[in-house]
Amino acid sequence: MASFLQHARRVAYDTRKADHAPVRQIRRVSRTAPLSLFIEVLEADGCVIVKDFTDEATLAKADHEVRPHLEQQGEGAKVGALQGKTRTVTRLIGKSATVREKFFADPLYQDLCEHFLSLETTHWYGDKPLTTTSHPLLSISITFDIPPGTPAQGLHRDDKNHHARHSHAESYQKGRDILLGLFVPACDTTKANGATRVVPGSHLWGDEIPNFGKDGKRGVVDAELRMGEAFIMLGSLYHGGGAYEEPLGVPKEGTRESRTVHAMFSCTGVHRQEEVSFLSYPIEEVKTYSKIVQERLGWKQSEPNLGWVDLKSPEFLLAD
Template identity: 70%
Template sequence: MPTLPRLSRSQPLSDFIQALEKHGCVLITDFTDPETVAQANKEVKPWLDGQGQAGAKVGALSGNTQTVTRLISRSPTVREKFFADSLYQSLSEHFLTLKTTTWYGDEARTGQSDPLLSIAITFAIPPGTSAQGLHRDDKNHHARHVAASEYSQGRDMLLGLFVPGCDTFRANGATRVVPGSHLWGDETPDFGDQTSTVVDAEMKVGEAFIMLGSLYHGGGEYAKALENASSGEMERRIVYAMFSCSGVHRQEEVSFLSYPVEEVKTYSKVVQDRLGWKQSEPNLGWVELKSPEFMLAA
């Protein structure tokens, strides 16, 4: 039975890189603290409570799951404590930054494209939700994969961060993952009987899970209520999901239409950059032939 690598954020960045290259995923045992997660839950609660019982039917969502979109705006805690987290951003830069040298006449010029936020969303999954089919999230970008025995830089275009809003375990549908599947090709995947290939990414509040976009995974079955919700609360498994993409790919969420400029001015610099308010060198994403951050200073 494969296991998930579990690391403390105090360990060197190289340990996280090695775990992601080998397994395609890593679990951080002390990503945040319960108080910070509780604050995020408080911020998204009005957006969840304002919805009906019917959920989204798009992609891998079957209609049971409630969602909170435009999450960067609706939860400052998710924005500045989870997405902007230095460890996650460092890993995004390592795996997704593109640096290319091209020739302009007889001069070699090197340009750098930094990662962008592709999507930030809350999932609230209730009892009665069936398991998702195992899938890769980079399907949205029509990614192609060649089988490999070891990881090579530039292989991936997405890096995901999952922060649970409650304890997650097999009984309430913890995400199922297939460690090592990020090295598979595009042939029909062989999951065997799944007992020897698939692992439940069970997490306590305060932990987090990071995975490459090429890793096969899927939400688990949440067959019945566990009756563990607080009095007056609806039982559900809450997950905050954020994906970064390489800076030359189209973002899943259209950030420029989601977040007003005046609001973006209040965000931290790293979040502004990751929303696309910084040019991808040499000439991608400009406004009036200039890198767009000048609009945030106006």
């Protein structure tokens, strides 16, 4: 046990840089292709662009539902990788029926969630084998509205929120990931307006310091998307929002110029408490509990970015 823990610490804090070679571009696959092709591409590259995922009429309907929530905000959130410029719509599933039923509930995305995130385990109940399945959960749904003047994010893995650990692999093994993300842009996303930068193949890397070259561009490509397309990626893939440095002069009528993207991540179903404490204990009662009990029930954010409510640590809801 001691040697295992020592190895885990070395993996978590290894200061070496891996000599990762540049890899392929992001592949575009028609949504009419068989599920097996999407699985093959995601296992090989860690990401895929879905052609004809939706249409402009559906995107316009989603925008109509989301836009009022964006316009209520003066400034964006200053938390995590957000630097106060990006406006957000949290609890998105409850605020846009179109995002909920047309994007998140899309059969292709949900089938991919089942493939990559569902867990099936056989264990013993006495002398009888029992096989059970844990299905995926929504982890977060949020709209990002990113204006000119927004700098690039550092390249990162989103499963850092779950403190995930990774070992180098030559090929993908099912069960390696705990997150699968879906990004649906409300406009064309290009390098000029900060399209997400991704490193195809990096989902197979270990936890050593990644080597993106002296200019930070080695193996990095821009996930440029046309309206109607979607981007799906594994949570272990290195990525980061690109720089949106200057206005392009293409704002929608009556709105500020921005790059708007609807994002949803699903996680493995075991990443939750055995007892659903938020449904089990009324908030008015929780307010009377000691601070340590409140925290152990989940009323405190897990660093770096897990357990948010509207991008804030949830104990603010306990304040009188």
